[in-house]
Amino acid sequence: MESSRAFFSFISPFWSYFIIFIIALFRLIKTLKYPHSSSTTLFRKHRLPPGPKPWPIIGSLPEMLSSKFAPKWIHQLMKNMNTEIACIKLGNVHVIPVTNPALACEFLKKQDDIFASRPTSMSSGLISRGYKTTILSLYGEQWKKMKKIVIKDLLSPAKHRWLHNKRMEEADNLVRYVYMSSQNNNEGGLVNVRIAAQHYSGNVIRKMIFNKRYFGEGREDGAPGIEEIEHVSAVFTILKYLFAFSVSDYMPCLRALDVDGHKRMSKNALSIVNKYHDPIIEQRIKQWNEGTKAETEDLLDVMISLKDANNKPLLTMHEIKSQITELMLATVDNPSNAAEWALAEMMKQPELLKKATEELDKVVGKNRLVEESDIPKLNYIKACLREAFRLHPIAPFNVPHVAMHDTVVSNYFIPKGSHVILSREELGRNPKVWEEPLKFKPERHLMDDGSDVFLTEPDLRFITFTAGKRGCPGVVLGTTLSVMLLARLIHGFTWSAPPNKPIELLQSETDPFIAHPLEAVAKLRLPKEVIYSLLD
Numbered sequence: 001m002e003s004s005r006a007f008f009s010f011i012s013p014f015w016s017y018f019i020i021f022i023i024a025l026f027r028l029i030k031t032l033k034y035p036h037s038s039s040t041t042l043f044r045k046h047r048l049p050p051g052p053k054p055w056p057i058i059g060s061l062p063e064m065l066s067s068k069f070a071p072k073w074i075h076q077l078m079k080n081m082n083t084e085i086a087c088i089k090l091g092n093v094h095v096i097p098v099t100n101p102a103l104a105c106e107f108l109k110k111q112d113d114i115f116a117s118r119p120t121s122m123s124s125g126l127i128s129r130g131y132k133t134t135i136l137s138l139y140g141e142q143w144k145k146m147k148k149i150v151i152k153d154l155l156s157p158a159k160h161r162w163l164h165n166k167r168m169e170e171a172d173n174l175v176r177y178v179y180m181s182s183q184n185n186n187e188g189g190l191v192n193v194r195i196a197a198q199h200y201s202g203n204v205i206r207k208m209i210f211n212k213r214y215f216g217e218g219r220e221d222g223a224p225g226i227e228e229i230e231h232v233s234a235v236f237t238i239l240k241y242l243f244a245f246s247v248s249d250y251m252p253c254l255r256a257l258d259v260d261g262h263k264r265m266s267k268n269a270l271s272i273v274n275k276y277h278d279p280i281i282e283q284r285i286k287q288w289n290e291g292t293k294a295e296t297e298d299l300l301d302v303m304i305s306l307k308d309a310n311n312k313p314l315l316t317m318h319e320i321k322s323q324i325t326e327l328m329l330a331t332v333d334n335p336s337n338a339a340e341w342a343l344a345e346m347m348k349q350p351e352l353l354k355k356a357t358e359e360l361d362k363v364v365g366k367n368r369l370v371e372e373s374d375i376p377k378l379n380y381i382k383a384c385l386r387e388a389f390r391l392h393p394i395a396p397f398n399v400p401h402v403a404m405h406d407t408v409v410s411n412y413f414i415p416k417g418s419h420v421i422l423s424r425e426e427l428g429r430n431p432k433v434w435e436e437p438l439k440f441k442p443e444r445h446l447m448d449d450g451s452d453v454f455l456t457e458p459d460l461r462f463i464t465f466t467a468g469k470r471g472c473p474g475v476v477l478g479t480t481l482s483v484m485l486l487a488r489l490i491h492g493f494t495w496s497a498p499p500n501k502p503i504e505l506l507q508s509e510t511d512p513f514i515a516h517p518l519e520a521v522a523k524l525r526l527p528k529e530v531i532y533s534l535l536d
């Protein structure tokens with residue numbers, strides 16, 4: 001809704017349609033003058049996936065614009081057509097949404113080599129400073145360079161162990177912050193779980209990269225300061241407008257007009273993030289260059305110290321800055337959203353909360369806090385998180401994959417340049433795959449033989465880290481953050497609904513969050529001695 005609001009506040013519908021009409025007219029004339037043959041042999045033999053009949057040149061952009069929220073429109077359209085794969089022409093682009101796991105595997109596993117690229121887009125170009133990063137870069141040498149660095153130098157098992165204490169400081173701070181909030185009688189002991197979860201994730205990644213929790217003065221009670229609130233909120237705004245069906249991504253000639261306001265929103269949010277990151281990065285590079293710093297203390301130091309074959313810096317300042325922004329984006333959203341939804345769902349079904357608490361008491365006991373070494377044994381907690389990822393993904397679609405050449409999938413022609421978007425929402429709720437798909441039922445993820453539960457889902461029956469070339473390299477870190485967050489909240493505290501305000505499980509109409517942030521009464525359930533040391 002925000003995006004359509006932004007659109008209408010920028011330009012009236014009449015003018016946006018008029019502009020699109022004029023551009024379409026020009027392009028139609030051009031096309032008629034210089035017809036280009038897209039009818040390859042493949043196209044003659046196979047049809048495109050089913051979809052709405054596109055208007056010449058502009059495709060289905062008018063329908064998309066008049067819908068309140070593009071993802072909802074796409075999903076409804078597929079339901080009306082009773083199809084699990086569709087082709088929606090937006091401007092010049094074939095957009096291919098997919099809601100079936102077998103088809104998803106065809107794209108991301110069987111034909112992974114073909115679908116390993118990303119689209120160019122207004123916001124991804126801005127964030128990645130011209131495609132210098134990993135998630136957002138098109139397939140090619142720059143992506144290979146950055147992905148190798150992320151896997152080998154930033155997220156390797158050795159680096160994960162090296163950063164253990166920094167993560168634990170933030171897991172402890174989470175408990176301190178929730179406890180202090182629960183003691184605040186002005187708020188009736190209410191804890192805003194969304195704030196606690198988002199700031200835990202933000203704190204961990206800031207600590208890992210910049211070796212600090214606070215950009216500003218900081219706070220005694222572990223709560224975020226105004227700087228951190230502004231930072232995390234800007235990160236979420238960037239995520240909101242990333243691949244958010246901006247008109248100019250399908251008709252780049254409209255980019256300068258910013259008809260839906262996405263560019264302005266993304267640029268403003270990015271400038272806030274840069275305001276905090278850039279001075280730290282520039283100062284640190286200077287320190288290393290001047291020799292006033294020689295000890296590697298965090299991931300920023302690691303990035304600055306990387307050398308190429310000629311012993312020259314491997315990464316430019318632009319690459320460091322854009323990659324850091326991208327790592328922030330990659331870390332904050334999934335764990336915090338999954339933990340908030342999981343806790344809300346479990347409060348609605350207290351028997352689930354009881355089972356999770358029993359597991360924690362059995363594995364951890366009540367005389368210490370949850371540690372990362374407990375994670376392999378916390379199968380029920382992981383099952384709850386899997387269920388949250390399945391039922392309440394943070395984004396309606398996976399990051400788009402782009403076809404690098406024409407191909408055929410399940411007998412359908414998929415033209416070069418198509419944007420394949422796996423539906424996170426509908427894969428996880430596909431009734432052919434999941435019994436009672438709308439019910440939060442963690443048991444469905446437990447194995448009969450009691451074997452370990454993982455957050456990965458290689459069969460793509462729902463989306464966590466996906467698979468293939470563009471699969472997420474943050475599986476271990478992402479799992480650690482998600483489990484530590486949910487486990488510490490449940491092990492440390494009992495949770496109840498505020499008086500006269502039952503827990504609501506309503507999803508916002510236009511984004512994947514619970515419509516109102518989860519607020520609940522937390523009460524310490526461990527002996528106070530266990531957290532004494534955190535309160536000094």
Ligand code: HEM
Pocket residue numbers: 108134135136147150155327330331334335398399400463464465466467469470471472473474475477478479482
């Ligand atoms: C629970 C937490 C996380 C989840 C569910 C998650 C999920 C995803 C998904 C769905 C993708 C896109 C895969 C595709 O295009 O098919 C992705 C890509 C990526 N993720 Fe994660 N992620 C998580 C945490 C992290 C963390 C903590 C980091 C690093 C700090 C990270 C770094 C990346 C990178 C660099 C890519 C780009 C891969 C590429 O394009 O080659 N992720 N992640």
